[in-house]
Amino acid sequence: xxxxxxxxxxxxxxxxxxxxxxxxxxxxxxxxxxxxxxxxxxxxxxxxxxxxxxxxxxxxxxxxxxxxxxxxxxxxxxxxxxxxxxxxxxxxxxxxxxxxxxxxxxxxxxxxxxxxxxxxxxxxxxxxxxxxxxxxxxxxxxxxxxxxxxxxxxxxxxxxxxxxxxxxxxxxxxxxxxxxxxxxxxxxxxxxxxxxxxxxxxxxxxxxxxxxxxxxxxxxxxxxxxxxxxxxxxxxxxxxxxxxxxxxxxxxxxxxxxxxxxxxxxxxxxxxxxxxxxxxxxxxxxxxxxxxxxxxxxxxxxxxxxxxxxxxxxxxxxxxxxxxxxxxxxxxxxxxxxxxxxxxxxxxxxxxxxxxxxxxx
Numbered sequence: 001x002x003x004x005x006x007x008x009x010x011x012x013x014x015x016x017x018x019x020x021x022x023x024x025x026x027x028x029x030x031x032x033x034x035x036x037x038x039x040x041x042x043x044x045x046x047x048x049x050x051x052x053x054x055x056x057x058x059x060x061x062x063x064x065x066x067x068x069x070x071x072x073x074x075x076x077x078x079x080x081x082x083x084x085x086x087x088x089x090x091x092x093x094x095x096x097x098x099x100x101x102x103x104x105x106x107x108x109x110x111x112x113x114x115x116x117x118x119x120x121x122x123x124x125x126x127x128x129x130x131x132x133x134x135x136x137x138x139x140x141x142x143x144x145x146x147x148x149x150x151x152x153x154x155x156x157x158x159x160x161x162x163x164x165x166x167x168x169x170x171x172x173x174x175x176x177x178x179x180x181x182x183x184x185x186x187x188x189x190x191x192x193x194x195x196x197x198x199x200x201x202x203x204x205x206x207x208x209x210x211x212x213x214x215x216x217x218x219x220x221x222x223x224x225x226x227x228x229x230x231x232x233x234x235x236x237x238x239x240x241x242x243x244x245x246x247x248x249x250x251x252x253x254x255x256x257x258x259x260x261x262x263x264x265x266x267x268x269x270x271x272x273x274x275x276x277x278x279x280x281x282x283x284x285x286x287x288x289x290x291x292x293x294x295x296x297x298x299x300x301x302x303x304x305x306x307x308x309x310x311x312x313x314x315x316x317x318x319x320x321x322x323x324x325x326x327x328x329x330x331x332x333x334x335x336x337x338x339x340x341x342x343x344x345x346x347x348x349x350x351x352x353x354x355x356x357x358x359x360x361x
Contacts, residue, residue, distance in 0.1 A: 006035035011202035013050035015043035018057055025068035026056045028118045030089045036122065037096045044103055051106035051212055053201055054122065055194075056113065063110065063194050064134070069117025072144065076316040079303050090149075090299050091356045093118065094292045097151045098360050100125030101288055106209045108216065110198070111135055111179075112191055121150025124184065127209075128216055131176040132191040137184065140171035142268040145315030145327065147276045147298055153283030154291040159183055161231060162238035168280050169238070169246075169273055170264050174227065181225035189219050233257060243273045244335055269311045269327070270334040272302075274342045282346070289360035296357050297348045305344060 007018040017039060019026035043049040058064030070093065078086040100107060100122055109123035110130050115137045123129055131137070139148035139156065148156055148168045156164035159182045166172065167182075179185035189197065197219055206212040227234075237258070240246045243265075250262035265273065279298065283291045302312040309330055318327035331337055348355065 004035070005029060005032045006039070008035070008039045010043070010046075010049060012204070013048070013206060014201045015039065015046070015049045015052040016198075016202070017052065017054040018062060019055070019067055020057055022056075022058045022065065024071065025065050025114055026119070027068050027071045028093065028122075029071045029074060030085055030092065033089065033093050033096050037092065037099065040096075040099055040103065044105060049105065050206060051108060051201075051209060052103065053108040053110065053198070054126075055110040055198065056119075058113065062198070063112045063191065065113040066109075066111050066115045067119030067122065068114045069119060069140075070150075072316050072320055076313060076321060079310070079313060086303065087300075087356075090296060093121065093150060094296055094357060095360070097121040097125065098288060098292055098357075101151070103127075106212055108201075110194060111137070111185065112194060116140055116173075117148075118150055120152065120155070120184075124151060124155045128187065128213065129179075129185045130187050130189055130194075130216075131179050131185040132189055132194065133176060134191050135176045135179060135185075136173050137175070137179050138171055138173040139167055140173070142169060142272050142276055143171050143315065144319050145269040145272050145311030145313075145329070146302060147272055147279055147295070149295045149299055151288060151292060151295070153279045153295060154286070154288045155184065157280045157284040161235040163231070163234055164280050165238040165277060166234045168276050169243070169268070170261060171268070172264075177225040178227045181227075187216065187220040188222070190221065193219060230257065237261070243270075243277050243337075246277075247334055266334070269315060269329045270331055270337050271329070271341065272311050273334060274337045274339075275345045278342060278346065289357070292360060293348075293355055293357045294346070296355070297350075298345055300349055301345045304349075 005021045007020050009016050043052055056066035075086055107126045108128045109126035111123050112132045113134050139152050141148050156168050163182050176188045237246055237249055247262055247265050250258045303310050314327050318324055
C-alpha cells in the first residue's frame with residue numbers, strides 16, 4: 001500500500017510534517033495542500049502542540065529535498081481538459097500560504113535541498129526558516145510562462161533593494177548564504193545535523209516558543225553570500241522603470257554578468273516578464289492578503305485571459321511535457337508586448353465581495 005504524500009504525527013510537544021512524494025521532488029498536489037491545511041489547523045488549536053516542524057524527503061529518506069513547487073503536470077492536464085480542480089488548487093494553495101504566515105505557534109521549516117515555487121509558499125511564512133549547504137532556492141516561474149505566486153509578490157518585494165525584481169524576473173537559483181542575506185532564511189545548519197535536531201525536537205521540553213527559538217539558534221552557523229558582490233549591479237539595473245529598459249541597459253553593458261543576465265531574460269516569456277515586474281512593484285505596498293488576491297487574479301488570467309494562447313500552458317509544455325525546451329512565446333520579443341495586455345492581467349475577474357480569497361485579512 002502506498003504511503004500518504006504528507007506524513008503527520010505529534011512527537012512530544014511538536015507537530016511533525018514530512019512531505020512524502022520524493023519521486024516528484026515533493027511537488028504539491030491538491031491532496032497535499034488539503035492535508036497540510038488540515039494538519040496546521042488541527043495543531044493550531046491543540047494545547048499539547050507547542051510548535052510545528054516541516055521537512056521534505058528524498059528517495060533515501062527524510063531531508064535532501066524540501067519541495068520543488070506545484071504539480072505542473074497536473075495543472076497542465078487539468079487546464080487543457082477544463083478540470084475545475086485547477087481553480088481549486090490555486091485557491092486552496094493560497095489559503096494555505098496565508099495560514100502559514102499567521103500561525104499562532106512557532107512554525108519551523110527545514111529547507112534542505114530544492115526549495116522552489118510552491119515550496120517557498122509553504123516555508124516563507126515560517127517563524128524559523130532553516131537552510132543548509134544543500135539548499136537550492138528559487139522562484140523560477142517565468143521559465144514556464146507563469147509568475148512567482150504563493151505569496152511571492154509579498155516576500156520577494158521585501159528583499160533588500162531590488163533583489164526581488166531580480167529573483168522574480170530571472171528565476172535565478174540562490175544558495176543558503178544569499179537566502180540569509182536577502183531575508184529569505186533565518187538560520188544555516190549543516191545538513192548532517194538535521195536528523196539530530198529533528199529527533200531532539202521531539203524529546204526536549206520547552207517552557208514556551210521563545211525557549212524553543214533560543215534552542216534552535218544555538219545550532220546556527222555563519223554563511224557567505226555568493227551574490228553579495230552583485231548587489232550594486234542588481235539594484236542599478238532592476239530599479240529601471242520597465243522590462244525593456246532593464247534588458248536594453250544590460251545588453252548595452254560589457255560585463256559578463258550583464259550579458260548572462262540579459263540572455264537569461266530573453267529566454268523567459270516576454271509577456272510574463274512585464275506582468276511580473278508589475279506584480280512585484282505593486283506588492284510592495286500591499287498586505288499579504290491583498291497580494292494573494294492579486295495573485296489569484298493573475299493566475300486566473302494566465303489560463304483564461306487569452307483562450308488558446310496561455311503562456312503558462314506553452315511554458316509547461318516545453319519544459320515538462322514535450323521537453324523540447326523551445327517555448328513559442330506570444331509575443332516573442334520583450335519590446336513587442338502591448339502595455340494594455342499587461343494591464344488586463346491586473347483587472348480582477350471577480351467583484352470584490354465574491355473574490356475566492358475575499359475572507360483573507
